[in-house]
Amino acid sequence: MPGAVNGVLLSPTSYLAPQQWGPVIGGRDIFTDAVTSVYAKAGFKTTYIDDWYTYHLGMGEVHCGTNTLRDATAPWWPKA
Numbered sequence: 001m002p003g004a005v006n007g008v009l010l011s012p013t014s015y016l017a018p019q020q021w022g023p024v025i026g027g028r029d030i031f032t033d034a035v036t037s038v039y040a041k042a043g044f045k046t047t048y049i050d051d052w053y054t055y056h057l058g059m060g061e062v063h064c065g066t067n068t069l070r071d072a073t074a075p076w077w078p079k080a
Contacts, residue, residue, distance in 0.1 A: 002051065004035040015044040018051045 002018035010016055017039075022031025032048065039046045 001031075004031075010047075013044055015039055015046045017046050017048055019048045 001022075002020055004017045004020060007015055007017035017035060020029055020031035020035060022029045022034075024030075036046050
């Protein structure tokens with residue numbers, strides 16, 4: 001089962017997750033629907049990518065094969 005938490009945060013509102021490949025009921029992948037719903041509640045639009053053969057079978061996920069540029073000029077941690 002691809003790990004939905006092992007994706008890449010693309011922006012404050014956009015998340016890239018591995019395709020879930022869950023059971024399809026009524027024409028809908030119920031795992032994908034559940035992940036999409038949870039991330040939406042946190043304010044994210046989730047986009048899925050098929051990493052099954054490239055990373056998942058090799059014991060990795062989307063974050064294992066991606067590079068992102070991040071702004072490190074300001075503190076990223078929450079203020080106390």
